Amino acid sequence: MTNTIDNFSNNVFINCPFDSDYIGLLRPLLFTIIYLGYNPRIASERSDSGEIRFQKICKLIEQSKISIHDLSRVRSTKKNEFYRLNMPFELGVDFGCRLFKSGQAKQKKCLILGKERYKYQIALSDISGSDIKSHSDNAEKIILQTRNWFVENEINHAVSSTKIWESFNEFMADFYQKRKKEGFKKKDLKCLPTREYIQFIKDWLIEHNLQ
C-alpha cells in the first residue's frame, strides 16, 4: 500500500467503527471504493504500536482528497452507554483541514453516511446544512450511495451499483473459497486484517479485468 501524499487525488479516508458489527458494511464500502479506482485509507490499514493513533488519523486525513464519514454507530445502544464520539471528532478534524489548511486541502470533499438521513442533526446541529446519505445498515445500499456520490462529485460515469453489488457477491464467493482452501476458518475470516482484505480485493479486480 502506498502511503505517500502523492496519491492525494485518489486517496479516500474512511472514518468508521472497527468492530465486528460494522464489518458487513465496511467490506462492500472498501470494495466499491477500489472498484471505482480509488485507494481506501483507513486507520486499521496498519497497526504500529509506536504510532500515536490520532497522529496517524490526522496524516490519513491530510493525505486524502476524499473522506467518507459513517455516523451510523454514534448512538449508544444500551442504557448508560456513552455516545461514540470518535467518528464526529474525526469528521471535525477533516472539516478543519479543509477550512484552515491551504494548498490541495482546499480540494477536499466528503461523503457523510448514516443509518437514517435526518437523525444526526439532533446531536450534531453544526452539520444540519450538510447532506447525509442513508445506507439503512444495508450492504447493497452503501454501495449504491457510495457509487452515486462518486459519480455526482468525482467521476462522470461508473458501472451501475447493481453491477458492483453482483461483483461484490462473486468476489465474496472467491474470497471464501480461496481462503478456505488455504486453511482459513470462518472465525479467521471475520478478523482478517484490513490491509490483507484490501489487497485481496485489488488482486481480484485485476484478475477479473475490472481495474
Place this chain on the structure above:
Amino acid sequence: MTKKVRTSNSKRVHIISRKQDWAVKKEGTSRASKIYSNKYTAIKSAEKLRSTGHDVVVHKKDGTIQEWKKSKK
C-alpha cells in the same frame, strides 16, 4: 509480462439479495435469471441447476456466504 485475466466462473449460481427480493444469477451473465420475493423460493428454484453441474452459492444480505451447495454432477 502478460496480465493473467480470469473470467467469471460460469459453473456457479448465486442467490443474491436484491433490494427486498432475492435474485438467482448465473455467474458470467449480465442479468439475473429470476427474481423472487422469498429467499427460500429462490434457493429452491436454483436447486435444479445443481444437476446440470452448477454450484449454488447462497449469500446473506451482507454478501457473505450462508451456504455453498456443491454441484450434483
